[in-house]
Amino acid sequence: MIDFEFTEDHRIVAELARDVVNKYLKPKIAELDRSGAHDPDFISYLKDADLLGVCIPEKYGGMGMDYISLGLVCEEMEYVDTSARVIFSVHTGLNSMTLYSWGNDLQKEKYLIPQAKGEKIGTFGLTEPAAGSDAVGILSTAEKHGGKYILNGEKMWISLADVADNFLIFAWTDNVKKNNRDHSGISAFIVERGFSGVTTGSIHGKLGVRAGNTGWISLQDTEVPEENLLGHEGEGFKIAMACLDSGRYTVAAGSTGLIRACMDTCKEYASTRKTFQQSIDHHQLVKEMFAEMVYGYEAGRLLWLKAGWLRNIGTRATRETSLAKWFCTDQAEKAAYNAVQIHGAYGYSDEYPVERYFRNAKGAAIYEGTREIHKLMQADYLLGFRADKEVRCPLPAYEE
Numbered sequence: 001m002i003d004f005e006f007t008e009d010h011r012i013v014a015e016l017a018r019d020v021v022n023k024y025l026k027p028k029i030a031e032l033d034r035s036g037a038h039d040p041d042f043i044s045y046l047k048d049a050d051l052l053g054v055c056i057p058e059k060y061g062g063m064g065m066d067y068i069s070l071g072l073v074c075e076e077m078e079y080v081d082t083s084a085r086v087i088f089s090v091h092t093g094l095n096s097m098t099l100y101s102w103g104n105d106l107q108k109e110k111y112l113i114p115q116a117k118g119e120k121i122g123t124f125g126l127t128e129p130a131a132g133s134d135a136v137g138i139l140s141t142a143e144k145h146g147g148k149y150i151l152n153g154e155k156m157w158i159s160l161a162d163v164a165d166n167f168l169i170f171a172w173t174d175n176v177k178k179n180n181r182d183h184s185g186i187s188a189f190i191v192e193r194g195f196s197g198v199t200t201g202s203i204h205g206k207l208g209v210r211a212g213n214t215g216w217i218s219l220q221d222t223e224v225p226e227e228n229l230l231g232h233e234g235e236g237f238k239i240a241m242a243c244l245d246s247g248r249y250t251v252a253a254g255s256t257g258l259i260r261a262c263m264d265t266c267k268e269y270a271s272t273r274k275t276f277q278q279s280i281d282h283h284q285l286v287k288e289m290f291a292e293m294v295y296g297y298e299a300g301r302l303l304w305l306k307a308g309w310l311r312n313i314g315t316r317a318t319r320e321t322s323l324a325k326w327f328c329t330d331q332a333e334k335a336a337y338n339a340v341q342i343h344g345a346y347g348y349s350d351e352y353p354v355e356r357y358f359r360n361a362k363g364a365a366i367y368e369g370t371r372e373i374h375k376l377m378q379a380d381y382l383l384g385f386r387a388d389k390e391v392r393c394p395l396p397a398y399e400e
Contacts, residue, residue, distance in 0.1 A: 009069065010068060014069075017049075017072065020046060020049050023045075024041070029080060029083075029211060029356075030353070032083075033350075034210075036210040038083070038163065042087075048118075050063050050117075052096075052117070052118035052121075053092070053096065053117060054069055054092065055398075061112070061116035062117075067249070067312055070253070071249065071253035074089070075256050077254060078256075078261075082209050082212070082363070082364070083360075086160075086209060087212075088250050091122050093249065094168070095123060095124055098230070098239060099111055099115070099190075100395070101393045101395050102230050102231045103230060107228075111190055115166065123158055123164035123167055123168070126138065128155055136183050138171070138186070139172075141153060141178070142171040142187060148224060151197075151222040152220060152222070156203075156216050159214055161200045161215030161216060161217050162202045166193070167198075167217060168189075168190060169190075170188050171187065173186070184234045186234070187231075187232075187233050188230040188236040190228040190230055191222065195222050195223065196221070197222035198222055199217075200216065200217050201218075207359050208356070208363050209360050241318075244368055245321050248322065248369060249307055251325055251367070251368050252303065252307070252321065252324035253304045255361075256297055256301045258332045258360065259293055262293055262335040262338070262339040263290070263293045266290065266339050267281070270286060270290075270342055273344075280342070289342055292338060296327075296332070296334060297335075300327055303320070304324040307321045312397060314396065314397025319381050322369070323378055326371060326374035329361070339358070
């Protein structure tokens with residue numbers, strides 16, 4: 001029997017997330033967005049609420065909730081602003097959940113537990129100036145010398161680059177395979193900000209998510225202890241794809257929060273704005289735009305909830321997560337577009353939040369796999385050109 005009811009724990013964690021983001025970010029988000037400023041205090045509030053390890057087991061310092069709880073938190077975060085959800089995408093989805101799956105006991109003790117408690121912040125470094133969707137196109141290298149690796153390279157478009165304490169970095173450990181574009185020559189490393197040769201900077205002038213920190217990471221002869229190799233040598237590409245699975249899940253869930261924000265903001269505006277002697281929510285073409293928002297929200301939510309349920313029972317959900325990410329981000333873009341249209345000239349100014357929703361929605365159709373990548377994935381699954389193989393360290397099922 002299919003049960004569409006949320007548990008009491010689900011309701012509690014969603015309410016907690018809603019309270020935190022409404023109290024500590026909502027009052028200042030408009031000004032933060034205008035100034036392009038990241039508020040470092042907001043992360044400390046998330047830490048105090050124990051949300052940064054929401055789906056990490058208690059024995060590793062987390063809250064011990066399930067993966068649907070993570071999705072609900074992401075929806076509530078993005079309802080206020082995408083920058084809040086991005087923290088969960090990179091810290092929890094891309095980094096901490098990867099350490100939970102692939103890390104050994106020492107790595108979990110040293111890095112996962114502090115991150116789940118919010119004492120340290122983690123991020124993810126795969127993208128480079130010349131490599132985005134083409135992950136095998138990265139140029140970063142890691143050469144082994146004795147009991148350490150020497151890393152060189154530059155990562156670009158990294159969320160929390162100037163904020164994070166720990167970086168999950170991907171680099172080539174086999175130059176022959178690098179030249180042959182054989183992904184089994186890529187490895188993954190846990191890199192601390194304090195390691196020699198690590199420098200970071202912020203990127204300014206972004207179209208959207210202006211209240212979130214985005215930047216670059218430079219590695220120049222950075223010495224990384226061999227015990228900071230995540231998984232085995234040559235497993236980096238597989239680990240990166242597993243990371244993206246979890247990250248895409250958080251993006252999909254968050255996007256439904258943006259759609260809901262568009263619906264609520266437009267509903268309030270359309271009920272008071274009058275044209276031709278009646279409020280515009282009575283006009284048929286305005287109703288059509290509302291209907292499309294409802295369609296996107298309800299269908300999108302079911303897609304990410306299915307992906308979350310599969311995670312809970314320990315079933316790989318790459319195909320379902322890809323579809324959820326593509327659909328939800330696509331519908332968020334459309335909802336934000338319609339929200340601006342409903343607001344008319346006011347939607348073209350920052351007097352109302354819909355122009356911020358419009359700018360923020362665009363990014364999600366690019367990061368964590370572009371819309372085009374997900375279209376190809378779904379077609380390949382259907383046509384039999386793609387099938388998921390077993391991974392050595394799958395994401396553990398939820399244990400109550």
